[in-house]
Amino acid sequence: MIGALTVLLVFQLIGEAFARGLDLPIPGPVIGMGLMFAALVLRGGPGGELRSTATGILQHLSLLFIPAGTGVMLHFQRLADEWLPLTVALIASTLLSIAVSALLLHMLSRHTPHGEDRS
Amino acid sequence: MKPALGEIWVYLSTTPLLGLTLTLLAYQGALWLYRRGNHHPLLNPVMVAVAVLVLVLTLTGTPYQTYFDGAQFVHFLLGPATVALAIPLHAQWKRLKGMLLPLLVTLTIGSLTAALSAVGIAALLGASRESVMSMAPKSVTMPIAMGVAERLGGLPSLTAVLVMSTGILGAVGARYVYRLLHIEDHAVRGFAIGIASHGIGTARAFQVSEQAGAFAALAMGLNGLLTAAMLPWILPWLESLLR
Numbered sequence: 001m002i003g004a005l006t007v008l009l010v011f012q013l014i015g016e017a018f019a020r021g022l023d024l025p026i027p028g029p030v031i032g033m034g035l036m037f038a039a040l041v042l043r044g045g046p047g048g049e050l051r052s053t054a055t056g057i058l059q060h061l062s063l064l065f066i067p068a069g070t071g072v073m074l075h076f077q078r079l080a081d082e083w084l085p086l087t088v089a090l091i092a093s094t095l096l097s098i099a100v101s102a103l104l105l106h107m108l109s110r111h112t113p114h115g116e117d118r119s
Numbered sequence: 120m121k122p123a124l125g126e127i128w129v130y131l132s133t134t135p136l137l138g139l140t141l142t143l144l145a146y147q148g149a150l151w152l153y154r155r156g157n158h159h160p161l162l163n164p165v166m167v168a169v170a171v172l173v174l175v176l177t178l179t180g181t182p183y184q185t186y187f188d189g190a191q192f193v194h195f196l197l198g199p200a201t202v203a204l205a206i207p208l209h210a211q212w213k214r215l216k217g218m219l220l221p222l223l224v225t226l227t228i229g230s231l232t233a234a235l236s237a238v239g240i241a242a243l244l245g246a247s248r249e250s251v252m253s254m255a256p257k258s259v260t261m262p263i264a265m266g267v268a269e270r271l272g273g274l275p276s277l278t279a280v281l282v283m284s285t286g287i288l289g290a291v292g293a294r295y296v297y298r299l300l301h302i303e304d305h306a307v308r309g310f311a312i313g314i315a316s317h318g319i320g321t322a323r324a325f326q327v328s329e330q331a332g333a334f335a336a337l338a339m340g341l342n343g344l345l346t347a348a349m350l351p352w353i354l355p356w357l358e359s360l361l362r
Contacts, residue, residue: 029201067190085244100228108221
């Protein structure tokens with residue numbers, strides 16, 4: 001597990017260095033993910049340890065959002081003042097983007113020769 | 120002399136231990152409730168845990184910053200977890216390759232829909248500029264969204280709240296949208312929820328199936344990249360249009 005965690009942190013570190021060094025608007029961990037992905041494609045897949053550690057972390061992804069989410073308490077006043085536009089925009093936009101994306105992908109993947117029938 | 124309970128509290132509340140332990144306890148409790156409630160979407164563990172924590176912090180008069188000093192150890196893991204998303208992504212790579220073009224088209228349209236509809240609706244209904252700018256990256260994974268909001272002149276910590284709410288809304292509402300539209304394919308479901316509601320949607324997708332999770336993770340990652348690259352260019356233009 002420690003070995004796998006080290007690998008993840010090293011990729012994150014390289015990603016951060018890239019982001020800062022080249023002044024990219026993309027966060028370091030996302031670049032790290034891209035590099036890790038490229039490494040996996042080149043190597044033909046992760047080892048068992050890396051796979052199980054990653055699965056373990058991702059199964060509890062929800063936990064990692066709790067500290068930042070609790071920051072809602074800093075914004076109660078603003079949320080009370082602007083609750084209507086914020087709520088309507090959040091709900092409508094979220095459901096709309098799920099619907100648009102799902103319908104579009106559903107239609108496109110049915111009509112391309114490389115669609116679902118291959119899997 | 121034995122210290123009074125109050126003094127012990129004063130000591131504990133200044134160490135990281137308390138914030139960290141509280142976070143894990145709230146999460147475990149919320150997970151337990153979620154399982155007991157047959158995974159009902161309104162019992163979303165993130166939402167329940169956050170509600171419990173806000174209540175505890177408010178009742179004990181603990182400032183958020185004091186809590187976060189401890190909880191940041193959990194928060195920090197968002198970085199390595201983002202990197203770890205490469206692994207399920209790679210597991211689905213064969214299938215993804217066959218669908219690359221539809222995925223990229225969907226990503227672009229979905230990403231624009233998520234950002235522009237939020238900005239447009241909030242602005243038309245009279246939200247303040249800061250709120251609108253904090254709203255723009257709401258569908259993007261938290262670390263990216265906070266960075267983007269800062270560039271746009273929003274408030275990163277407000278963005279965290281909006282991102283959070285978007286994630287929960289997606290995790291709660293997606294199944295109804297899919298039912299309405301008769302979308303069955305786990306790949307399509309995962310990809311759409313990943314575009315609209317980032318990590319929380321992805322966490323939800325992983326509970327459905329590994330395939331849904333991998334497609335959600337892919338959508339989340341790509342949407343993060345795309346939004347971070349596009350929004351700083353598009354929004355000033357949109358702002359002048361709305362004025």
